[in-house]
Amino acid sequence: MESLTRPRVATVWLGGCSGCHMSLLDLDERLLDLAERMHLVYSPFMDIKQFPEHVDIALVEGAVANEDNARLLRLVRSRTAVLVAFGDCAVAGNVTALRNPLGDPMPVLARSYGTDTSRIPGVGANAGSVPPLVPKVHMLRSLVAVDYYLPGCPPPADLIFFVLSELVAGRTLNLQSRATLG
Amino acid sequence: MATAAALPTKAPADNRLKMLDAAMTRHRHQPDALIEILHTAQELYGYLDLDCLKYVGRCLKVPPSRVYGVATFYNVFTLKPRGEHTCVVCLGTACYVKGTATILSALEREHHLEVGGTTPDGTLSLVSARCLGACGLAPVLVFDQEIAGRVTAETALARTRNWMEQP
Amino acid sequence: MSKTITIEPVSRVEGHAKITIQLDDQGHVLDTRFHVLEFRGFEAFCEGRHFQEMPAITSRICGICPVSHMLASADAGDRLLAVEIPDTALLLRRVVNLAQIVQSHALSFFYLSSPDMLLGYDADPATRNVLGVARLNPELARRGIRLRQFGQSVIDIIAGKRIHPSWAVAGGVIAALSPEGRDLILAGLPEALATATSTLEWFRGALDNHTMEVDTFGHFPTLFLGMVSPDGTLETYGGRLRLMDATGTIIADQLDAKAAKALLAEQVEPWSYLKSPYYAPLGPVDGAYRVGPLARLNVADRCGTPLADEELHRFRARASGPVLASFHYHYARLIEILYGLERIGQLLDNADALGTDILARASRNRTHGIGMSEAPRGTLFHDYTVDENGLITRLDLLIATGQNNLAMNRTVTQIAKAFVDDAHLTEGMLNRVEAGIRAFDPCLSCSTHAAGTMPLVVDLVAADGSVLQTLSRPS
Amino acid sequence: MSVTTLTMNGTLVSAAEGATLLAVAREHHIPIPTLCHFEGLSEVGACRLCLVEVEGSNRLQAACMTKAVEGMTVTTNSETLRSYRRQIVELLLAERNHVCAVCVANHTCELQNLAVSMGVHHVRYEPQAPQLSMDASHPRWILDHNRCVLCTRCVRVCDEIEGAHTWDLMGRGRHTLVISDLHEPWGQSESCTSCGKCVRVCPTGALFEKGTSATNKDPHFVTYLKMAREQKLWNR
Amino acid sequence: MIADDLAAVRERERTAISLSTARIAVCSAAGCISTGGAAVKDALGAAVIAHNLSGSVRVLGTGCLGLCHAGPLMRVTRGDAEPVLFTKTTPAFAERVIAGLPSGVLPLEQRCDLQQPFFTRQHRIVTSDAGIVDSERIEDYLAAGGYTALERTLAELHPEDVVREVSLSGLRGRGGAGYPTGLKWSTVAKAAGHGTFIVCNADEGDPGAFMDRSVLEGDPHRVLEGMAIAAYAVGAEQGYIYVRGEYPLAITRLKTAIRQAERMQLLGHRILDSQFNFRIDLRIGAGAFVCGEETALIASIEGKRGMPRPRPPFPAEAGLWGRPTLINNVETYANIAPIILHGGAHYATLGTERSKGTKVFALAGRIVNTGLVEVPMGMPLGEIIFDIGGGIPDERQFKAAQTGGPSGGCIPAAHLDLPVDYEALAGIGSIMGSGGLIVMDETSCMVDVARYFMEFCRDESCGKCVPCRAGTVQMHGLLTKMTHGTATDRDLALLEQLAELTTRTSLCGLGQTAANPVRSTLRHFHDEYLAHIHDHVCPAGVCAMNGEDPR
Numbered sequence A: 001m002e003s004l005t006r007p008r009v010a011t012v013w014l015g016g017c018s019g020c021h022m023s024l025l026d027l028d029e030r031l032l033d034l035a036e037r038m039h040l041v042y043s044p045f046m047d048i049k050q051f052p053e054h055v056d057i058a059l060v061e062g063a064v065a066n067e068d069n070a071r072l073l074r075l076v077r078s079r080t081a082v083l084v085a086f087g088d089c090a091v092a093g094n095v096t097a098l099r100n101p102l103g104d105p106m107p108v109l110a111r112s113y114g115t116d117t118s119r120i121p122g123v124g125a126n127a128g129s130v131p132p133l134v135p136k137v138h139m140l141r142s143l144v145a146v147d148y149y150l151p152g153c154p155p156p157a158d159l160i161f162f163v164l165s166e167l168v169a170g171r172t173l174n175l176q177s178r179a180t181l182g
Numbered sequence B: 001m002a003t004a005a006a007l008p009t010k011a012p013a014d015n016r017l018k019m020l021d022a023a024m025t026r027h028r029h030q031p032d033a034l035i036e037i038l039h040t041a042q043e044l045y046g047y048l049d050l051d052c053l054k055y056v057g058r059c060l061k062v063p064p065s066r067v068y069g070v071a072t073f074y075n076v077f078t079l080k081p082r083g084e085h086t087c088v089v090c091l092g093t094a095c096y097v098k099g100t101a102t103i104l105s106a107l108e109r110e111h112h113l114e115v116g117g118t119t120p121d122g123t124l125s126l127v128s129a130r131c132l133g134a135c136g137l138a139p140v141l142v143f144d145q146e147i148a149g150r151v152t153a154e155t156a157l158a159r160t161r162n163w164m165e166q167p
Numbered sequence C: 001m002s003k004t005i006t007i008e009p010v011s012r013v014e015g016h017a018k019i020t021i022q023l024d025d026q027g028h029v030l031d032t033r034f035h036v037l038e039f040r041g042f043e044a045f046c047e048g049r050h051f052q053e054m055p056a057i058t059s060r061i062c063g064i065c066p067v068s069h070m071l072a073s074a075d076a077g078d079r080l081l082a083v084e085i086p087d088t089a090l091l092l093r094r095v096v097n098l099a100q101i102v103q104s105h106a107l108s109f110f111y112l113s114s115p116d117m118l119l120g121y122d123a124d125p126a127t128r129n130v131l132g133v134a135r136l137n138p139e140l141a142r143r144g145i146r147l148r149q150f151g152q153s154v155i156d157i158i159a160g161k162r163i164h165p166s167w168a169v170a171g172g173v174i175a176a177l178s179p180e181g182r183d184l185i186l187a188g189l190p191e192a193l194a195t196a197t198s199t200l201e202w203f204r205g206a207l208d209n210h211t212m213e214v215d216t217f218g219h220f221p222t223l224f225l226g227m228v229s230p231d232g233t234l235e236t237y238g239g240r241l242r243l244m245d246a247t248g249t250i251i252a253d254q255l256d257a258k259a260a261k262a263l264l265a266e267q268v269e270p271w272s273y274l275k276s277p278y279y280a281p282l283g284p285v286d287g288a289y290r291v292g293p294l295a296r297l298n299v300a301d302r303c304g305t306p307l308a309d310e311e312l313h314r315f316r317a318r319a320s321g322p323v324l325a326s327f328h329y330h331y332a333r334l335i336e337i338l339y340g341l342e343r344i345g346q347l348l349d350n351a352d353a354l355g356t357d358i359l360a361r362a363s364r365n366r367t368h369g370i371g372m373s374e375a376p377r378g379t380l381f382h383d384y385t386v387d388e389n390g391l392i393t394r395l396d397l398l399i400a401t402g403q404n405n406l407a408m409n410r411t412v413t414q415i416a417k418a419f420v421d422d423a424h425l426t427e428g429m430l431n432r433v434e435a436g437i438r439a440f441d442p443c444l445s446c447s448t449h450a451a452g453t454m455p456l457v458v459d460l461v462a463a464d465g466s467v468l469q470t471l472s473r474p475s
Numbered sequence D: 001m002s003v004t005t006l007t008m009n010g011t012l013v014s015a016a017e018g019a020t021l022l023a024v025a026r027e028h029h030i031p032i033p034t035l036c037h038f039e040g041l042s043e044v045g046a047c048r049l050c051l052v053e054v055e056g057s058n059r060l061q062a063a064c065m066t067k068a069v070e071g072m073t074v075t076t077n078s079e080t081l082r083s084y085r086r087q088i089v090e091l092l093l094a095e096r097n098h099v100c101a102v103c104v105a106n107h108t109c110e111l112q113n114l115a116v117s118m119g120v121h122h123v124r125y126e127p128q129a130p131q132l133s134m135d136a137s138h139p140r141w142i143l144d145h146n147r148c149v150l151c152t153r154c155v156r157v158c159d160e161i162e163g164a165h166t167w168d169l170m171g172r173g174r175h176t177l178v179i180s181d182l183h184e185p186w187g188q189s190e191s192c193t194s195c196g197k198c199v200r201v202c203p204t205g206a207l208f209e210k211g212t213s214a215t216n217k218d219p220h221f222v223t224y225l226k227m228a229r230e231q232k233l234w235n236r
Numbered sequence E: 001m002i003a004d005d006l007a008a009v010r011e012r013e014r015t016a017i018s019l020s021t022a023r024i025a026v027c028s029a030a031g032c033i034s035t036g037g038a039a040v041k042d043a044l045g046a047a048v049i050a051h052n053l054s055g056s057v058r059v060l061g062t063g064c065l066g067l068c069h070a071g072p073l074m075r076v077t078r079g080d081a082e083p084v085l086f087t088k089t090t091p092a093f094a095e096r097v098i099a100g101l102p103s104g105v106l107p108l109e110q111r112c113d114l115q116q117p118f119f120t121r122q123h124r125i126v127t128s129d130a131g132i133v134d135s136e137r138i139e140d141y142l143a144a145g146g147y148t149a150l151e152r153t154l155a156e157l158h159p160e161d162v163v164r165e166v167s168l169s170g171l172r173g174r175g176g177a178g179y180p181t182g183l184k185w186s187t188v189a190k191a192a193g194h195g196t197f198i199v200c201n202a203d204e205g206d207p208g209a210f211m212d213r214s215v216l217e218g219d220p221h222r223v224l225e226g227m228a229i230a231a232y233a234v235g236a237e238q239g240y241i242y243v244r245g246e247y248p249l250a251i252t253r254l255k256t257a258i259r260q261a262e263r264m265q266l267l268g269h270r271i272l273d274s275q276f277n278f279r280i281d282l283r284i285g286a287g288a289f290v291c292g293e294e295t296a297l298i299a300s301i302e303g304k305r306g307m308p309r310p311r312p313p314f315p316a317e318a319g320l321w322g323r324p325t326l327i328n329n330v331e332t333y334a335n336i337a338p339i340i341l342h343g344g345a346h347y348a349t350l351g352t353e354r355s356k357g358t359k360v361f362a363l364a365g366r367i368v369n370t371g372l373v374e375v376p377m378g379m380p381l382g383e384i385i386f387d388i389g390g391g392i393p394d395e396r397q398f399k400a401a402q403t404g405g406p407s408g409g410c411i412p413a414a415h416l417d418l419p420v421d422y423e424a425l426a427g428i429g430s431i432m433g434s435g436g437l438i439v440m441d442e443t444s445c446m447v448d449v450a451r452y453f454m455e456f457c458r459d460e461s462c463g464k465c466v467p468c469r470a471g472t473v474q475m476h477g478l479l480t481k482m483t484h485g486t487a488t489d490r491d492l493a494l495l496e497q498l499a500e501l502t503t504r505t506s507l508c509g510l511g512q513t514a515a516n517p518v519r520s521t522l523r524h525f526h527d528e529y530l531a532h533i534h535d536h537v538c539p540a541g542v543c544a545m546n547g548e549d550p551r
Helices: A019-025 A029-037 A067-079 A088-092 A094-102 A105-113 A157-168 B015-026 B031-045 B050-060 B064-073 B093-097 B100-111 B153-165 C051-061 C066-081 C087-119 C130-136 C138-159 C179-216 C257-262 C280-286 C293-299 C306-316 C326-348 C405-419 C427-440 D021-027 D079-095 D110-117 D153-162 D197-201 D220-231 E003-019 E030-034 E037-050 E091-100 E138-143 E148-156 E159-169 E181-190 E211-218 E220-234 E248-263 E294-301 E330-334 E336-342 E344-348 E381-388 E422-427 E446-460 E466-483 E489-505 E509-514 E516-524 E526-534
Strands: A008-013 A039-042 A055-061 A064-066 A080-086 A133-138 A148-150 B085-090 B124-129 B141-143 B146-148 C003-007 C017-023 C029-036 C223-228 C240-244 C250-255 C264-268 C276-279 C368-375 C378-386 C392-398 C456-461 C467-473 D003-008 D011-016 D051-054 D073-075 D141-144 D167-170 D177-180 D207-209 E022-027 E057-062 E074-077 E084-086 E196-202 E236-243 E279-284 E325-329 E358-365 E371-376 E398-403 E409-412 E436-441
Touching: A008 A019, A008 A067, A019 A055, A019 A157, A019 C087, A029 A157, A029 C130, A029 C138, A039 A055, A055 A067, A055 A088, A055 A157, A064 A067, A067 A080, A067 A133, A080 A088, A080 A157, A088 A094, A094 A105, A094 A133, A094 C051, A105 A133, A148 A157, B015 B031, B015 B050, B031 B050, B031 B064, B031 E279, B050 B064, B064 D167, B064 D177, B085 B100, B085 B153, B093 B100, B093 E358, B093 E436, B093 E446, B100 B124, B100 B153, B124 B153, B141 B153, B146 E030, C017 C405, C017 C427, C029 C405, C051 C066, C051 C378, C051 C392, C066 C087, C066 C368, C066 C378, C087 C130, C087 C138, C087 C179, C087 C326, C087 C368, C087 C427, C130 C138, C138 C179, C138 C326, C179 C306, C179 C326, C179 C405, C179 C427, C223 C250, C223 C293, C223 C368, C223 C378, C240 C257, C240 C293, C250 C257, C257 C264, C257 C368, C257 C378, C264 C280, C276 C280, C276 C405, C293 C326, C306 C326, C326 C427, C405 C427, D003 D021, D011 D021, D051 D079, D079 D110, D079 E466, D079 E489, D153 D167, D153 D197, D153 D220, D197 D207, D197 D220, E003 E138, E003 E148, E022 E030, E022 E037, E030 E037, E037 E057, E037 E091, E074 E091, E138 E220, E138 E248, E148 E220, E148 E336, E159 E181, E159 E220, E159 E336, E159 E344, E181 E220, E181 E325, E196 E220, E196 E294, E196 E330, E211 E220, E211 E248, E211 E330, E211 E358, E220 E236, E220 E248, E220 E325, E220 E330, E220 E336, E236 E248, E236 E294, E248 E279, E294 E325, E325 E330, E330 E336, E336 E344, E358 E381, E371 E381, E381 E398, E381 E436, E398 E446, E409 E516, E446 E466, E446 E509, E446 E516, E446 E526, E466 E489, E466 E509, E466 E526, E489 E509, E489 E516, E489 E526, E516 E526
Parallel strands: A008 A039, A008 A055, A055 A080, A080 A148, B085 B124, C264 C456, D003 D073, E022 E057, E196 E236, E196 E325, E236 E279, E358 E436
Antiparallel strands: A064 A133, B085 B141, B141 B146, C003 C017, C017 C029, C223 C240, C240 C250, C264 C276, C368 C378, C378 C392, C456 C467, D003 D011, D051 D073, D141 D207, D167 D177, E022 E074, E074 E084, E358 E371, E398 E409, E398 E436
């Protein structure tokens, strides 16, 4: 099958706003052309629930804000050859990490849900139905090795196109001064 | 006298102010005497409040932000009143090697204080020093003005508990 | 033996969610829960920041509807300045909001939901996505992509950036529209309109195959909340709110953001980061309301643009009163695309469009301001309290998706009861449960930011679902 | 005025006597990154970005403060220097809460531009995320410590050009903060003349104007003003 | 006062000493005072009166006698008999000593063996007055030959001659960096114009160092004399002593000493009736380690924040208020009088090829004889630690010797035979430093020690330059991660890279040397780092290794 020879690509969304994925969609029709050159195996736009084995390239958007994010990120890392930190939250924490200066997430949660911990989602006995927040939001690099960094909030579509084109073609990525945080 | 005219209304018009003025006069109101004068002011008042800083700056012709900058650069100066008693824990290398970190955390736990803090009742301030130069007696603490060598967590706690019980 | 089915993650929605379905011994659905899994804490970390930074910061709540946040935030800022913004600024903000509604609706329909309708709920999950649609019907896919692209490019042309522009500020906007920009937008309109009309035609044709979905995907009475102009015409920015019940009776009308918010309360369930607002006078059960395209088309007297009004007429023929089927969110969405495109044309045809009076300068003159916009998914409130220097002391965001939370939970239960049967559980059945959620086009990255500063009711729900205790907090 | 000749990156260049290596490099269009340097203000040599290698010395020298000397051989752009500069920029980015995305200075920020020009796409150091406040008490401007790089341009311009000395630094090390007067709200400062020069020279979004979502700074203004004052040259 | 008057004072004092039957010196340095030395001295004074011995017994408060751990120390000299040293004395014991004097029977217990290597292996130049001179009496200092060097300088030497003698001595800066003192003096002397300043850096900042404190407390006139000679040599009329605020006793004694010297015209206007004017003012430090760096020290004397500035220009050319400024530390000045008295060439006979004279060390940590010692340069480290220092207590194993404080390094057992010399220490990644020598045994974790020093540098960084301000924070974070067992190889690589960065790019000495403890422990104790990172084990059992995310 043809798809076997094309690189297997995944896009992952952790703690973030999905703006990076929206910017990916801003490739517009180029997305369809790109789809011919790769095999998209996992993405929020798809119905595959489990991150598959043997992924060649994974674009990971968002920072690690809760335990699910951390688990998924470690899984992605273990199954992916080239992991790209996709956008500022993944690269540097960005807006998702704005809660870090406040320290522990409890006051942050209490601000939204009140101080009765039995009623706060993700805390104590409530941790089963929703994932507990991690004490501090992490950029990807703090937890796993990252192969490439694609900064931007979001990264411009043209840059995403360049990055995907290069990686799908099996080339080493060199962004030099093409990319910027923000 | 020029200094009297510049007197902030809140500054206490007691002897201490006279002594402060005298110290500034001794230094001919030169700006470079700022640190010396802050030492004097802290000795007199126990700490440096904003009125005092403003007054000293005005007399020595130093802009307020610089006075504040100097007062906060150096560890010795404090802008908040210290407690009635002060316990200084030496964190010099010799003391560290002999375990003052443990003593410090015992004191912090006991009095619910962090270094630099004062108990809510104003009895005890806990301060650290980078080296008191009494390394031969490590670990060293200072209880009020008195240096104590070869202190243990127990002996340190005994002293501070005593203060807390009889303020 | 009772068991629990978990769908995780809910895919092809904009956010992180899971659904749990509890079955009884006989395999019948006992209960369902829709869990929103993400929490970012904007209410907490925005405190201490300046209100004029909020349009940039809060737009990072969501990458799909950043414009809605930017505009609601700027609107709240206008109130804090206590100014009326220049006509051109209001006009351009409206255009940008409509452009976003177009792109977001196109995203929802073509990228996320069309795979179900075109490929079927039981299609292979590996290909049941937009790329699968592209393979089966390349023309439809390309037209959908280009439609979204048009919406995004309007935002780009006016606000300077497709995603997360920093353009609207308290008092107005920071860049005027150039004649070239306007011409570029107008040149793209005809193709977009053609796509919108042809898609509507196709959708209408396909509706007959979806009677089951229409009946089960959240078909129940609720209240509806949406924005209208003073004469009752559909509006998405700078209008007032209207609240209608399931029979079509207007309960409240021409509410400003402050008056509307005063009518709402919310409850917290510890199993979801998403809170559930409701119309306070009626309580959490009867006070459930829906927002978004379906609600807006239900509450408005008319769209005010010719093609959209024509389609609205057909839409209304599907029900005797307000359209209650949540499946018709899709239909309403397509009509709103048409409306948005037509309205953009109308607005840009106005001499004010190229005006250069775009920013009213003032300093902070109030300490409390509530702004709002009609986001693609429904009414969005930004409620700011600031200190004398303009630093936020309290930030309270009430987000469209949150307001649909009660309805979405009910929808999940309704679909699960209709389709899920333990005896023969198929992936397609579960996908239908997800598809029901998708009809609301929930934006879950937005939805986890509603703050607990409204009158809050907390229900302590026992394992059997009964309410053990109710705690409430005054506002 | 006598002229000095020296070698910079292998090329012979001439320099006015007493000129700094930075001035010589700029004159010959040899790029050397800077952050604390500001034309028209005194030099402090604090950011360490302009460090260069001078043959015969094992110490790196700050180009902004090192005078050109006859026969000197200078390298401004070795791989080692580039690596140090990248690290310094990364250290700055990790030090406070530089969230470019939501910053008023996004795309006009000198720190961000340095990062771009050096290809700093990410920061390897742990973000420190200190809890810092904003001072919005001034009617026109805001000071946001989260974005301050402690370059002290504001302190210097206020002292040296405006003559008010409203700003200074308090504390030390990682706790250093820019303060006005006795660490009082800027809006209550008795010494501030509200001239706005500090805002103009700020390289990041730490000092910015209220009501703007993007800052439009004019850093050349202060240099122009100094020339006008001292040399009666109103050339922009 | 002229030379003849001074001679008369000396004569008078020497006669008084020779007439006394006993001199009892109580160590009055801060160490012994903290263990009750002052009370012992008071008890001695009271007992002398009670026993009616005022005419024949002299009680002095004197400089550090060395064995700080055994204080309060008391040294009894009777006529030509060998002096006796008592340890751990008390007021009651003092009473017994005085009571025994008339009969000549001194207590037998608490005597310290003066023939042990701790005393015999030392070579005292800087600390030679301890036990002889009362710290608060200028007459004592004069009687011991004090101010003779200044007298001779003013009477016989040209300024260039002084600089030549100092150059000839090979003396190098004792503050740590070891810059040749003579060279520094000649640079300042050559710098044009009047208004040259001289500064004594008495801001002894290294934790674990108390040599300067002891000299200032015990023999302040020695420092004043050295400064006056230096001022004469470089043409300065104003001097400052920048002394740590944490040393109140040193400050009091310096104030007293300056007053006494001024009264005797040894400081001030027309010193000893010559044309030479020189006054000394004290500046009290306020607790900032960075002020040991000379440009920061200058800023601090000027009343500013102690922030360094790049050099050049060096203070020798442009220092205090832009004027040429000579800055030396306490021990350096304390060496000057002996050099002038006995000649630079004589001084140079002591020590190694490139490190001349003696060095005072403060022994502390896991060592039997904690205290102050002065040894000739070139003595092997092991001799200092095991022979003089008495080795490691509690039958533990020597692990490392830390020299140079936060700017220094840790020396492992393999280098115990290393001669103490500026170059030799630098060669193995440490520095001579100001003289703190802290001994560690296997109960110390070297990663934790590196973390400790990094925390120190982080907290003491002035914050001006980025690599030091932010680099120390990051290095401390990485080291903390290691001590928590959560670090990876990647963190180790980052640490090494940051260590290089701060060393190479920091503005001043603090930042440039901040990574030295890290680099030296990485070099000599690499396996301990790997144990923390790979095996999540702290071999010394110091680190909690609880895997908690450090913050």
